[in-house]
Amino acid sequence: MTFWNDPINFIAGWLRSVFTDWGLTDGPANVITSLIGIVVMILFAMLIAIALVWVERKVVARFQDRLGPNRIGPFGIFQPFADIVKLIIKEDITPAGADKAVFNMAPVMSLASVILIWAIVPLASKIYGVDINVGVLYLVAVGSFGTLSVIMAGWASNNKYALIGAFRMVATMISYEIPMVVALLIPTIIAGTMSVKGITEAQSNLWFVVLSPLGLLLFMISAIAELGRSPFDLNEAESEIVAGFHIEYTGMKFGLFYAGELLHAFTFGGFMAVLFFGGYGGFFGLEKLSAFTWLSNPFIELVVFLVKALIGYWIIMWVKYSMPRIRIDHMLTFNWKFLTPLAFVLLMVTALFDKILAPTQFYVLGMFFSNISLAWIVIEILRRISKRERIEHERNAEPVIQVAHP
Amino acid sequence: MQNEWLYIGLFIVIGVIVPIVPLIASHFLAPHKPNPIKQSTYECGIETVGESWVQFKSQYYIFALVFLVFDVETVFLFPWALAMGNLPLFAVIEGIIFILILLAGLTFTWRKGLLEWA
Numbered sequence: 001m002t003f004w005n006d007p008i009n010f011i012a013g014w015l016r017s018v019f020t021d022w023g024l025t026d027g028p029a030n031v032i033t034s035l036i037g038i039v040v041m042i043l044f045a046m047l048i049a050i051a052l053v054w055v056e057r058k059v060v061a062r063f064q065d066r067l068g069p070n071r072i073g074p075f076g077i078f079q080p081f082a083d084i085v086k087l088i089i090k091e092d093i094t095p096a097g098a099d100k101a102v103f104n105m106a107p108v109m110s111l112a113s114v115i116l117i118w119a120i121v122p123l124a125s126k127i128y129g130v131d132i133n134v135g136v137l138y139l140v141a142v143g144s145f146g147t148l149s150v151i152m153a154g155w156a157s158n159n160k161y162a163l164i165g166a167f168r169m170v171a172t173m174i175s176y177e178i179p180m181v182v183a184l185l186i187p188t189i190i191a192g193t194m195s196v197k198g199i200t201e202a203q204s205n206l207w208f209v210v211l212s213p214l215g216l217l218l219f220m221i222s223a224i225a226e227l228g229r230s231p232f233d234l235n236e237a238e239s240e241i242v243a244g245f246h247i248e249y250t251g252m253k254f255g256l257f258y259a260g261e262l263l264h265a266f267t268f269g270g271f272m273a274v275l276f277f278g279g280y281g282g283f284f285g286l287e288k289l290s291a292f293t294w295l296s297n298p299f300i301e302l303v304v305f306l307v308k309a310l311i312g313y314w315i316i317m318w319v320k321y322s323m324p325r326i327r328i329d330h331m332l333t334f335n336w337k338f339l340t341p342l343a344f345v346l347l348m349v350t351a352l353f354d355k356i357l358a359p360t361q362f363y364v365l366g367m368f369f370s371n372i373s374l375a376w377i378v379i380e381i382l383r384r385i386s387k388r389e390r391i392e393h394e395r396n397a398e399p400v401i402q403v404a405h406p
Numbered sequence: 407m408q409n410e411w412l413y414i415g416l417f418i419v420i421g422v423i424v425p426i427v428p429l430i431a432s433h434f435l436a437p438h439k440p441n442p443i444k445q446s447t448y449e450c451g452i453e454t455v456g457e458s459w460v461q462f463k464s465q466y467y468i469f470a471l472v473f474l475v476f477d478v479e480t481v482f483l484f485p486w487a488l489a490m491g492n493l494p495l496f497a498v499i500e501g502i503i504f505i506l507i508l509l510a511g512l513t514f515t516w517r518k519g520l521l522e523w524a
Contacts, residue, residue, distance in 0.1 A: 034413055038420045046424065088432045096445040108425045115421040119414055130413045137484060138414075159447050160460055171466050174473045181480040185487045192491045194484065247448060252432040256425050329523030332469060336512070336521045340476070344509055347483075348502045354490060355498045 006126045007298060012037065038119075041129055045118045049263040053080035055310075056262055056317065063321040083255075090251035097158035098248065106153035107249065107256035113145035114264045121270055122197045124280045124301035135196040136184045139271065140177070143226060146264070147173045150228075153257075154245040165236055165244025168328055169228050175335045176225035176232075182343035183219035186212050186350050187275045190367075196271075200279035204287075209276040211367040214346050214375055216276045221339065223268040224316055225331075227261065231323040232331060269312025273305065277312075280305040342378060349374055468520050472512075479508055 003010045012033050019029035054069065054077055061068025069076030094100060119129040120138055132138060147170055154166020188194050190211055191202035199208075209216050225232040236244035246257045273279055280301035281287070287295040294300060326334075349370050357366040447454045486493075486501045515521060 031412075031416070034416055035420070038413075038417050042417075042420055042424050084428075088428060089435050090432075091437050091439065092432060093440070093444055095447055096442070097447060104429075108422060108429070111425040112418075112421045115424060116418060119417040119421075129417065130410045132410050132414070155459070158459070159449065160454070161449060163460060163462075167462050167466055171469055174477075175469060178473065178476045178480070181477075185480070185483055188484065188487045189490050192488070194488055242448075242450065251436060252428050255428070332523060333521065336469075336472070337516065340512065341509065344505050348505055351487070351490065351498055351502060355493070355495055358491075 004299075005297065008037070008127050038129070041118060042115055045115060045263060046259075048266060049259045050080045050084070052262040052266055052313070053083060053259070055313075059314070059317055060321055063317075087252050087255040092251040092253065093248075095158055095248050099156040099158070102152050102156035103248075104253075106149045106156060107246075107253040107260075109145060109149035109152065111256045111260040111263075113142055113149060114260045114267060116142045116145070117264075117267050120196055121267065122200055122274060122279055123305050124298040125197075125201075125296065126298045127302055128197065131195050131197040133193070133195050136188055136194045136199075139196075140181055140184065143177070146226075146260075150245050153249070157245070157248040159248050161241040161243075162245050162247045165241050165247070168234055169245060171328070172225050172228060172232055172234075172331060175332055176222040176339075179218050179335065179339045179343040180222035180226060182347050183215050183222060184275070185347055186215040189347075189350055189354055196274055196279075200274055200281060203278040203282045205285050206364065207276060207278045207282050210364065212276070212346075212350060212371055213368070214342075214371045215350070216272070218339065218343055218346065219275065220272060220315070223272070224319060225335075227265050227268060227316070229261075229265065229316060230320040231326050233320075234325055234328055234331065237325060265316050266309060266313045269314075269316060270305065270309035272312040272315075273308035277308055279308070338382075346371075346374060465523055472515055472520070475511060476508065479504075 015033045015036060016026075016029050019032055020026070024032070057079065058068040058076070069079035072078040072082050094103060117139060120132060120135045122128040122131070150169045150173070151166050154162045154164075154169075157163070187199050187208050190208055191199045193199060193202070202208075228236070236242075236246075241247070246254060249257060281296070281304075283292070283295050286292050350367070353366055353370050357363045360366075482504075483501070486497075486504075490498065
């Protein structure tokens with residue numbers, strides 16, 4: 001075991017020996033080592049969040065045909081640090097009617113709910129916080145803290161806009177949690193484990209996106225809705241309720257919400273990679289060849305994971321900046337009348353085909369084509385319904401009277 | 407790490423402390439000059455009319471109820487999905503029947519018109 005093939009355990013072992021040399025027993029030495037590891041992990045996540053501020057601003061500028069930040073440092077790369085300094089020295093205003101304790105707790109909880117996910121993010125085969133056997137369920141459980149922080153912020157602000165925004169956001173988040181959980185059940189069924197590291201390792205030969213392309217689509221849509229990003233960002237529709245649940249927050253408290261949102265988007269990009277694109281690995285067995293053994297080096301795996309997560313984040317941004325906002329009734333209708341039934345039908349199909357085809361050599365083809373044909377059937381049903389509605393609409397429409405111009 | 411859940415517990419503690427640190431820094435560095443106008447509720451410059459804690463649309467409550475049914479049920483589905491490899495085909499079909507019953511419930515709420523936003 002050297003630093004290059006197992007950095008975390010190498011440093012942890014060294015720290016543990018240092019602490020035992022100081023006269024600590026094994027228990028406290030382990031706890032202190034873990035604490036140091038946790039702090040490093042969280043600081044790494046926060047560094048990513050700071051970098052994401054720059055990425056987000058630069059990319060949105062390019063989408064809108066602008067230059068974006070370009071004054072501080074090369075390509076404006078130090079802009080987020082200037083932003084942080086500004087946010088910290090800005091006056092923190094608490095509205096007079098606010099419920100102060102809850103008002104102050106909400107932003108902390110919002111960011112903490114995202115940081116907690118990082119306990120299980122598998123950055124590389126040897127670099128991760130902890131590999132719990134209910135990892136996927138933990139992701140859902142921690143995500144609901146975010147919902148709680150939104151309703152806390154909206155309620156405590158003593159502001160009608162904030163309250164309306166919070167209601168909308170919570171309605172979105174709880175509704176889309178159902179397709180999300182189903183989308184998480186599909187990799188669980190295929191891999192036969194709930195640990196995120198186990199799911200990653202099950203994809204070393206074949207990415208799950210091949211076995212379940214519809215599952216990826218479900219996960220992506222529900223992840224964007226959970227994030228409250230466009231086209232589901234009517235919780236902060238600036239033309240009607242200004243900024244939604246965080247309207248009354250200023251200074252660093254707003255900064256925490258902002259950093260939490262960006263980090264959450266990146267984390268979901270990472271989980272898209274972990275669940276469907278092979279996470280840190282997934283080189284299709286290439287790393288077993290003698291010429292490519294360097295692919296299973298933890299640092300290479302870390303880079304691979306970060307690149308995959310960034311691509312996922314970029315897709316979420318792409319959707320955000322190219323789709324118009326939809327109305328709340330459309331959004332809930334879309335979830336309850338389309339996404340939820342589709343998710344459960346897909347779950348049943350996946351379970352059945354997984355059970356019947358698993359021992360045969362038609363497994364991959366069968367799973368792929370069952371997904372494709374399900375997608376085709378769904379599109380066909382939607383086409384028929386919309387055609388019927390269109391004919392109905394045309395029949396009821398008033399005849400257009402042509403007025404001749406003089 | 408021997409105990410995973412101890413690690414998660416430590417992670418929760420640190421994860422709550424880290425966001426508080428910039429707030430404390432801000433508390434010492436930022437100016438504090440409150441006045442009644444600054445602290446008033448921001449509703450685009452217009453004075454607030456009536457209570458801010460307004461009543462909400464009852465439709466939200468119905469969606470929350472429907473959500474609760476499905477949320478509880480997904481917890482039952484996770485063990486089923488996890489044990490899929492060891493289950494006989496019959497048990498898988500039983501799970502599918504369970505999902506079908508739930509979908510019947512969704513169809514019922516749909517037919518009742520509870521999923522409409524009106």
